[in-house]
Structure formats: C-alpha cells, structure tokens
Amino acid sequence: MWRDNETYETLHKGPVSGDARRPGLEAGFDALARVAPKGFSAGLHIRFASPMIYMRTYDEAWTKIYDENAYALRDPLVFWGLGGKGSTRWSAIRLPDPFNILGQAREHGLIYGAVVSYGPITSRTIVGIARDDREFTDEEIADTVKIVQDLHIAAAPPTELTRAQKEALRLLADGDRHTAAAAKLGISESAFKARLQSVRVRLGARTTAQALKKAREYQLL
Known part of the structure; x- marks a missing residue:
C-alpha cells in the first residue's frame, strides 16, 4: 500500500x-x-x-x-x-x-x-x-x-452514520474537546471515545480528523 x-x-x-x-x-x-x-x-x-x-x-x-x-x-x-x-x-x-x-x-x-x-x-x-x-x-x-x-x-462511500456517531462528530467539528463533548452528551469520556472509534471503523479512517473530513465529503453530517 x-x-x-x-x-x-x-x-x-x-x-x-x-x-x-x-x-x-x-x-x-x-x-x-x-x-x-x-x-x-x-x-x-x-x-x-x-x-x-x-x-x-x-x-x-x-x-x-x-x-x-x-x-x-x-x-x-x-x-x-x-x-x-x-x-x-x-x-x-x-x-x-x-x-x-x-x-x-x-x-x-x-x-x-x-x-x-x-x-x-x-x-x-x-x-x-x-x-x-x-x-x-x-x-x-x-x-x-x-x-x-x-x-x-x-470506492462506494458509506450511506449513513448513526445519530450517536453524528452527534460526536458535530461536537468535535464545533471545537469541543473529548471531555466537554462527553459532558454535553451525558456520557463518560471513554464512551465518547468508543463512539469515535466506531466512526473511524465505519468510514475507514485512521484518525478522527480524517473521519470528520470524510463525513463532510460524503455529506453525512
């Protein structure tokens, strides 16, 4: 590769x-x-x-x-x-x-x-x-x-993300750090990180920043 x-x-x-x-x-x-x-x-x-x-x-x-x-x-x-x-x-x-x-x-x-x-x-x-x-x-x-x-x-892109995955990405896009984003969602920071991990897997991204970029490109947000 x-x-x-x-x-x-x-x-x-x-x-x-x-x-x-x-x-x-x-x-x-x-x-x-x-x-x-x-x-x-x-x-x-x-x-x-x-x-x-x-x-x-x-x-x-x-x-x-x-x-x-x-x-x-x-x-x-x-x-x-x-x-x-x-x-x-x-x-x-x-x-x-x-x-x-x-x-x-x-x-x-x-x-x-x-x-x-x-x-x-x-x-x-x-x-x-x-x-x-x-x-x-x-x-x-x-x-x-x-x-x-x-x-x-x-090359077919994913067709959708879950509501929880979208919420996590949108908070990061708005500039929130993990701790603040987790607090807004009423979940633990580890649970928030787990959501981000699921997003990376779903979008085939190596990093959360790449996942956010792909979600925008695929018009999933």
Missing part, C-alpha cells in the same frame, strides 16, 4: 484526490494504467460536480492546460459520461467541442481514447483512457468497463 497520497501521486505521475489508497482501488488504478499506455482519468462517485476520488495520469503539460482552462466544465467526454451510462470511443462522440479540447489533447499524445460511465447520476463514475497508436479494441473496452465497475464498487 502507498504510504501517503504524495507517494501514490509520484509513482503514478498524476494528481490524486480523495482516499485513493482504499483497499481495491490500487489494483484498479494499476489495471487502468496497463490498458491505457497514454494515461487515464478516473472520477469516482461524482456528486454535485465533484468526484469523491480522483486519479489522473495523463501528460503533465496537458493536465496543466486542462486545469488552467477549467476544461472539466466544458469537456465533451464529461458531458457524455454525465448524460448516460455505457462506454464508447472518443471518435464516436458527436457532442459539440467549441474549445477543441479533444484536438488539443491529441497534440499531447492522447490521440485515441475511450470513455466509460457507470453508476447512478447522483453518484456517477466516469473514466477516460488514452493511447497514441490505434483505437482501443472492443475487448479492451470491455475489460475497462469491468475495471470501472470494480472501482466504483470499491
């Missing part, structure tokens, strides 16, 4: 956000890297226009241009992925591209590609893969669909 996000990003030569080290994701990202010699972009569980986990390994110069121009808001591949589920080659997409995003991508070696969209619109996963020598075969796209499905499942 990666020691931290910086290490993961260095090895994969691209930006990473969210809990990309969750069990099952590392193998999925490695599988995408093998099928996509010119890199990939994976936004897992996109909610309110933002993915909970994001991994990208495209050319660094292209990545810089893409981010500086906010192309994620204008990318026909993203629009296609949000518009429905399935898979297709980039060359088959007939959506408008007024900023010539796909044309600019080709200048950076992303000549041929495919996009896979999976999951409900309220928590959509969209993955793009690229190469520079030929179109992806039907078999390669089918393999990518399976990888994306596995990544989507592995």
Whole structure:
C-alpha cells in the first residue's frame, strides 16, 4: 500500500484526490494504467460536480492546460459520461467541442481514447483512457468497463452514520474537546471515545480528523 497520497501521486505521475489508497482501488488504478499506455482519468462517485476520488495520469503539460482552462466544465467526454451510462470511443462522440479540447489533447499524445460511465447520476463514475497508436479494441473496452465497475464498487462511500456517531462528530467539528463533548452528551469520556472509534471503523479512517473530513465529503453530517 502507498504510504501517503504524495507517494501514490509520484509513482503514478498524476494528481490524486480523495482516499485513493482504499483497499481495491490500487489494483484498479494499476489495471487502468496497463490498458491505457497514454494515461487515464478516473472520477469516482461524482456528486454535485465533484468526484469523491480522483486519479489522473495523463501528460503533465496537458493536465496543466486542462486545469488552467477549467476544461472539466466544458469537456465533451464529461458531458457524455454525465448524460448516460455505457462506454464508447472518443471518435464516436458527436457532442459539440467549441474549445477543441479533444484536438488539443491529441497534440499531447492522447490521440485515441475511450470513455466509460457507470453508476447512478447522483453518484456517477466516469473514466477516460488514452493511447497514441490505434483505437482501443472492443475487448479492451470491455475489460475497462469491468475495471470501472470494480472501482466504483470499491470506492462506494458509506450511506449513513448513526445519530450517536453524528452527534460526536458535530461536537468535535464545533471545537469541543473529548471531555466537554462527553459532558454535553451525558456520557463518560471513554464512551465518547468508543463512539469515535466506531466512526473511524465505519468510514475507514485512521484518525478522527480524517473521519470528520470524510463525513463532510460524503455529506453525512
């Protein structure tokens, strides 16, 4: 497993956000890297226009241009992925591209590609893969669909916390220390710590601070 996000990003030569080290994701990202010699972009569980986990390994110069121009808001591949589920080659997409995003991508070696969209619109996963020598075969796209499905499942966030768990996190978010928070709840400090431990387990967090961050990201508070 990666020691931290910086290490993961260095090895994969691209930006990473969210809990990309969750069990099952590392193998999925490695599988995408093998099928996509010119890199990939994976936004897992996109909610309110933002993915909970994001991994990208495209050319660094292209990545810089893409981010500086906010192309994620204008990318026909993203629009296609949000518009429905399935898979297709980039060359088959007939959506408008007024900023010539796909044309600019080709200048950076992303000549041929495919996009896979999976999951409900309220928590959509969209993955793009690229190469520079030929179109992806039907078999390669089918393999990518399976990888994306596995990544989507592995990255699925918890759907709820108990009322007691939410109360504990909200008090910490308000700045209370353990002793004060426990007093407000009318429980012992050890019982309060036990609640926090249950939250960490539920959210797969190593620390309470990370659990609080994840709860906010998952919109559980």
